[in-house]
Amino acid sequence: MTPDDSQKTSKDGYIRLLSVMLSGSRFGIDADQIERIVPPNRDDLHHNTILRPPFIAPERVPPPQSVALIVKSDNGMKKVLIVDSLQDILTVPVADLRPFPPLMAREREALAYWGMVLIDDKPVTLLDLTRWSCQCS
Amino acid sequence: MFPSSDEKYRNLIKEAQQLADDNVVDVNERQVQLMFFSVGGYPFALHGSNIREILHIGQITTIPGVSELFLGVINIRGEIDSVLHLSRLLGCKPFIQTPKSRIAIAVLDGIRTGIAVDSVDNIIDVAIRTLDHHVASLNEPVRSLACGQVSFENQIVPLLDLKQIYSRLA
Numbered sequence: 643m644t645p646d647d648s649q650k651t652s653k654d655g656y657i658r659l660l661s662v663m664l665s666g667s668r669f670g671i672d673a674d675q676i677e678r679i680v681p682p683n684r685d686d687l688h689h690n691t692i693l694r695p696p697f698i699a700p701e702r703v704p705p706p707q708s709v710a711l712i713v714k715s716d717n718g719m720k721k722v723l724i725v726d727s728l729q730d731i732l733t734v735p736v737a738d739l740r741p742f743p744p745l746m747a748r749e750r751e752a753l754a755y756w757g758m759v760l761i762d763d764k765p766v767t768l769l770d771l772t773r774w775s776c777q778c779s
Numbered sequence: 780m781f782p783s784s785d786e787k788y789r790n791l792i793k794e795a796q797q798l799a800d801d802n803v804v805d806v807n808e809r810q811v812q813l814m815f816f817s818v819g820g821y822p823f824a825l826h827g828s829n830i831r832e833i834l835h836i837g838q839i840t841t842i843p844g845v846s847e848l849f850l851g852v853i854n855i856r857g858e859i860d861s862v863l864h865l866s867r868l869l870g871c872k873p874f875i876q877t878p879k880s881r882i883a884i885a886v887l888d889g890i891r892t893g894i895a896v897d898s899v900d901n902i903i904d905v906a907i908r909t910l911d912h913h914v915a916s917l918n919e920p921v922r923s924l925a926c927g928q929v930s931f932e933n934q935i936v937p938l939l940d941l942k943q944i945y946s947r948l949a
Binding site: 664665666667695696697698740743744745746747748749752753755758760763764765767 | 838840841842843844845846849852853854857858859860861863890892945948949
């Protein structure tokens, strides 16, 4: 991302995505859904709801490079997703976003996958963290 | 008693005409294009009109939490399509990628998906009258996904119905 990219907004037809690794796969999360990114071992995090993706075993220990994403919330109830690593912050033209494959509709609904985008020609799943945190509550 | 020479030639000509008549192709006969392919070691067919293209298998990206009926997704010239694990849907042994493996891009009602197959064996036109629409002799789960059977290389091959396959996934 160049300094110029950081100035681009959704009004200009761009979206800022956090590129994160989770369970060995790369996901994209709309940066506007994130309040803060903090180390996962902070004591105050344990007072919040930790979001656990259904495809990750509960006993799995996050790797050392993991980070905690605090999801923006209107009601003060903070929810946190701990990801294996934060890879990048990308500014992507909205026109480059692709729909999630229609035959995978069940997964789209259950896992709050809202679309896909190609990063380095590789498909990356877009995760709606706001919807997911509502589903998990 | 042997036939006379004239009678022998008349019989030969008659036999030749009979052979020729048997091999005549009726150009007006209605035909349908079928793609014959193998999955899990078994032959199957799909209507060619449902197949947009056939690709060598590139990189398939898995998506966590997705049904085991999908191998993942692929990037096809900037579009992202699901890849159906058809062998699992048909109850065959799991798909194993080999140099002969292909992904057939199928389309029905505007909905696209890739289908991973062991090999694409042929794409040919067959006479519609040769399709057998009875599926009772097939075993489940193939029976509920088939709309008929067709003869191909001395085998009776289930003709799969893409609409049934899609409805199983929905």
